[in-house]
Amino acid sequence: MQGSPRPYANPYLAGFGLGLVLLAAFVLMGRGLGASAAFSALAAVIVEWISPGHAAANPFFSRYLGPGGGLEEWLVWEVAGVFVGGLVSGLLGNRVRPAVERGPRVGVPVRLVLAFLGGLFMGVGAKIAGGCTSGQALTGGALLNVGSWVTMICIFGGAYALAWLLRKEWT
Amino acid sequence: MNAPFYKFDVFGDTAALGVAFAIGLGMGWFLERAGFGSATKLAKQFYFRDLAVLKVMFTAIVTAMVGLFLAAQLGWVDLSLMYLQPTVLWANVVGGLLLGVGFIIGGLCPGTSVVSVATGRIDAFLFVMGVLASQFLVGEAWPLFAGISEAGEMGQITLPGLLGVPYGLVVLAVVLMAAGAFVAAEWAEVRFGGVDRAAQPLLGAGWRARNAPRVLLASLAGLALLGMAGGDPYRGPRVVIDERELALLIQKEADHVTVDDLATWIVEGRMEVRLIDLRHPAAYAAGTIPGAENVPLADLPAAEIEPGERVVLFSQGQTHAAQAWMLLRARGMRNTYSLLGGMDEWNDRILFPELPAEPPPDQAAEVERRRALALRFGGSPRVEAAAGAPVAVPLPAAMSPPAGVAPPAAPIPTAAPVKKKKKREGC
Numbered sequence: 001m002q003g004s005p006r007p008y009a010n011p012y013l014a015g016f017g018l019g020l021v022l023l024a025a026f027v028l029m030g031r032g033l034g035a036s037a038a039f040s041a042l043a044a045v046i047v048e049w050i051s052p053g054h055a056a057a058n059p060f061f062s063r064y065l066g067p068g069g070g071l072e073e074w075l076v077w078e079v080a081g082v083f084v085g086g087l088v089s090g091l092l093g094n095r096v097r098p099a100v101e102r103g104p105r106v107g108v109p110v111r112l113v114l115a116f117l118g119g120l121f122m123g124v125g126a127k128i129a130g131g132c133t134s135g136q137a138l139t140g141g142a143l144l145n146v147g148s149w150v151t152m153i154c155i156f157g158g159a160y161a162l163a164w165l166l167r168k169e170w171t
Numbered sequence: 172m173n174a175p176f177y178k179f180d181v182f183g184d185t186a187a188l189g190v191a192f193a194i195g196l197g198m199g200w201f202l203e204r205a206g207f208g209s210a211t212k213l214a215k216q217f218y219f220r221d222l223a224v225l226k227v228m229f230t231a232i233v234t235a236m237v238g239l240f241l242a243a244q245l246g247w248v249d250l251s252l253m254y255l256q257p258t259v260l261w262a263n264v265v266g267g268l269l270l271g272v273g274f275i276i277g278g279l280c281p282g283t284s285v286v287s288v289a290t291g292r293i294d295a296f297l298f299v300m301g302v303l304a305s306q307f308l309v310g311e312a313w314p315l316f317a318g319i320s321e322a323g324e325m326g327q328i329t330l331p332g333l334l335g336v337p338y339g340l341v342v343l344a345v346v347l348m349a350a351g352a353f354v355a356a357e358w359a360e361v362r363f364g365g366v367d368r369a370a371q372p373l374l375g376a377g378w379r380a381r382n383a384p385r386v387l388l389a390s391l392a393g394l395a396l397l398g399m400a401g402g403d404p405y406r407g408p409r410v411v412i413d414e415r416e417l418a419l420l421i422q423k424e425a426d427h428v429t430v431d432d433l434a435t436w437i438v439e440g441r442m443e444v445r446l447i448d449l450r451h452p453a454a455y456a457a458g459t460i461p462g463a464e465n466v467p468l469a470d471l472p473a474a475e476i477e478p479g480e481r482v483v484l485f486s487q488g489q490t491h492a493a494q495a496w497m498l499l500r501a502r503g504m505r506n507t508y509s510l511l512g513g514m515d516e517w518n519d520r521i522l523f524p525e526l527p528a529e530p531p532p533d534q535a536a537e538v539e540r541r542r543a544l545a546l547r548f549g550g551s552p553r554v555e556a557a558a559g560a561p562v563a564v565p566l567p568a569a570m571s572p573p574a575g576v577a578p579p580a581a582p583i584p585t586a587a588p589v590k591k592k593k594k595r596e597g598c
Contacts, residue, residue, distance in 0.1 A: 018231035039306050059317075085202075088200065090291075122277060132281045
């Protein structure tokens with residue numbers, strides 16, 4: 001944690017690398033990247049742990065359980081990899097440090113509440129849209145999937161529409 | 172090359188989880204390198220100050236898109252086997268807007284939040300908790316969300332399919348659009364973000380630094396143009412079946428033959444029958460029905476079969492054969508049958524039938540016929556004692572080797588009695 005963090009990579013180079021990872025997923029698995037369904041599977045596992053009957057009776061949770069679900073869900077392992085990959089890259093770049101990311105005009109408690117709220121919105125949005133920025137925008141974008149491009153445009157649209165209202169959080 | 176490898180069964184489900192972890196490693200690495208572990212950096216996208224989100228995302232999209240397109244055109248990857256999330260128009264619109272709202276409020280998205288937590292960000296931890304909490308919410312209130320998440324179903328559809336234009340043209344258009352967006356992004360960062368390009372060159376100073384993105388985009392555009400010469404990359408065979416016709420055929424049991432029929436056909440030799448063993452080559456090598464050729468199920472779509480040819484398909488049980496029957500019927504093969512009961516039934520009824528030791532006189536002829544049939548195909552009947560319990564007789568390794576088109580007339584005596592294993596097919 002000593003010394004200054006190394007600068008980030010050139011975005012085009014990072015994007016090229018990320019694109020190759022996505023291509024590898026296509027060639028190896030016949031599917032792309034994702035993230036949000038890992039959270040759904042994790043939630044389903046927790047519900048099942050607390051009350052197996054309740055989880056089995058629920059049409060949403062039960063979808064993420066059973067063979068190939070729960071902790072055997074592909075995206076759970078992928079997201080575990082994301083965590084480790086991010087950690088290794090951060091350590092090598094001297095960028096791992098406990099911090100609360102916020103704009104200069106917002107306090108820590110407000111930022112933390114907003115972060116939780118943002119997660120809530122994104123989690124609900126991802127389940128309605130059929131994926132998040134990774135599964136829909138990135139993966140479906142590369143597959144020229146109509147729904148993914150609609151989702152991608154709406155993600156940017158929604159964020160830009162609210163950006164002015166939330167300027168105090170970030171600028 | 173048969174890709175996607177997982178779909179061609181090159182590796183199994185357990186290995187797939189290892190692949191998932193490795194792919195995640197790469198994803199996490201590049202997201203962190205790009206600075207996406209930082210919510211403040213991500214949020215700057217929406218104030219036109221730092222457009223790394225747009226640059227990284229679109230570079231990744233065009234890279235993977237052109238790479239996949241070319242691989243498909245070269246025949247390395249079957250694009251029609253790629254999982255395509257169905258388009259649900261209103262769900263995509265509403266869900267997308269909510270994702271956008273969450274993005275600007277939280278400054279992260281589910282993928283980047285994991286990287287952000289990994290690099291110690293406390294706000295990201297709260298974000299992750301929010302995403303997790305939302306899943307309990309969605310699950311408990313699923314009826315509320317089920318309606319909207321199904322509103323505007325359009326099925327699996329791509330932009331080229333929707334617009335009715337060649338796939339390669341859309342690929343090229345997206346590359347050019349990305350190039351335009353990058354030029355605008357560079358301009359916006361200078362204009363709104365106060366970025367001094369002279370002081371902060373993209374990759375450092377020099378020609379390579381300035382031009383690396385240009386070279387990449389120009390190459391991708393060139394490759395897309397090249398790929399356009401290959402026509403439509405979706406090459407998966409598409410067929411239309413008459414559901415009613417097939418349902419009626421199945422109902423009147425005109426879709427299969429029994430092992431007795433097949434054995435009679437072979438013995439009498441009156442009919443040209445092409446026998447196809449759909450099992451794995453190892454199972455085929457261990458023993459099959461005389462005269463059968465091996466076409467593992469996954470190779471069936473590529474097998475050359477004449478439309479009028481009489482074909483009998485068999486597997487270990489009968490499920491795969493029945494399913495293969497559907498595939499061939501869908502391709503217009505009108506004279507195909509599946510073998511009822513498959514190899515299991517062939518072994519039970521033809522090779523090793525249970526026959527009474529002292530049959531009643533009216534059944535003697537039939538019993539003798541079955542005994543002869545078993546011997547003819549190299550099996551041996553199991554003799555039932557008068558009390559009804561089968562007497563254990565040493566069974567010869569009578570499963571015919573695949574090469575032997577003509578079955579031996581007499582059972583092959585072998586030293587080691589084969590214990591008949593009844594392996595029922597799980598699938």
